[in-house]
Amino acid sequence: ETGVTQSPTHLIKTRGQQVTLRCSSQSGHNTVSWYQQALGQGPQFIFQYYREEENGRGNFPPRFSGLQFPNYSSELNVNALELDDSALYLCASSLYGSGGPWHFFGPGTRLTVL
Amino acid sequence: DQQVKQNSPSLSVQEGRISILNCDYTNSMFDYFLWYKKYPAEGPTFLISISSIKDKNEDGRFTVFLNKSAKHLSLHIVPSQPGDSAVYFCAASAAGGTSYGKLTFGQGTILTVHP
Numbered sequence: 001e002t003g004v005t006q007s008p009t010h011l012i013k014t015r016g017q018q019v020t021l022r023c024s025s026q027s028g029h030n031t032v033s034w035y036q037q038a039l040g041q042g043p044q045f046i047f048q049y050y051r052e053e054e055n056g057r058g059n060f061p062p063r064f065s066g067l068q069f070p071n072y073s074s075e076l077n078v079n080a081l082e083l084d085d086s087a088l089y090l091c092a093s094s095l096y097g098s099g100g101p102w103h104f105f106g107p108g109t110r111l112t113v114l
Numbered sequence: 115d116q117q118v119k120q121n122s123p124s125l126s127v128q129e130g131r132i133s134i135l136n137c138d139y140t141n142s143m144f145d146y147f148l149w150y151k152k153y154p155a156e157g158p159t160f161l162i163s164i165s166s167i168k169d170k171n172e173d174g175r176f177t178v179f180l181n182k183s184a185k186h187l188s189l190h191i192v193p194s195q196p197g198d199s200a201v202y203f204c205a206a207s208a209a210g211g212t213s214y215g216k217l218t219f220g221q222g223t224i225l226t227v228h229p
Binding site for chain 1: 118120146148150155156157158159160163165203205207215216217218219220221222
């Protein structure tokens with residue numbers, strides 16, 4: 001069984017730039033969610049994808065967008081980066097219809113915006 | 115609007131003793147609760163969960179208690195081990211149709227277990 005993987009592990013960007021983060025779901029899972037974890041805080045839900053469509057969104061602006069591919073891998077794109085976007089970005093995979101909300105997380109991508 | 119709260123930022127416990135981590139929630143729609151453990155430079159690792167139809171769930175050294183009337187849950191670790199030192203997050207979810215969507219997390223509690 002392959003766990004959730006994310007790339008890159010670290011990234012440094014400047015304000016105004018765009019970034020793409022990538023995630024491969026755990027094998028057998030069909031749903032992927034993205035979370036932002038600021039320093040000293042708990043993860044905050046950005047959005048979830050199921051069957052390649054957005055299936056719920058948190059309180060994040062439209063410059064945060066995502067994709068899910070047929071193999072259930074996913075991308076998180078952030079446009080017009082702001083300093084406050086500096087955070088750990090976590091991808092989580094789960095199985096829709098499993099009867100519970102068990103999310104399994106990847107190691108995260110640490111994004112620093114200068 | 116913090117719907118899930120962990121009011122203790124940190125907890126220090128002696129090896130072999132019990133660790134009790136607490137979590138409060140405000141949203142009555144939450145019907146599933148989870149605990150995650152997080153080490154530095156790693157993603158959160160699922161520990162244990164409980165459905166709102168239960169008041170207790172055990173898995174080895176870990177037990178989660180749910181008090182729905184008080185909107186409170188707790189994680190008990192007995193006996194505590196130095197390897198348990200990590201940040202612990204409480205999370206909650208509400209069923210939407212036939213499946214669950216987002217997790218709402220608390221701020222986390224740093225547990226330190228001293229040898």
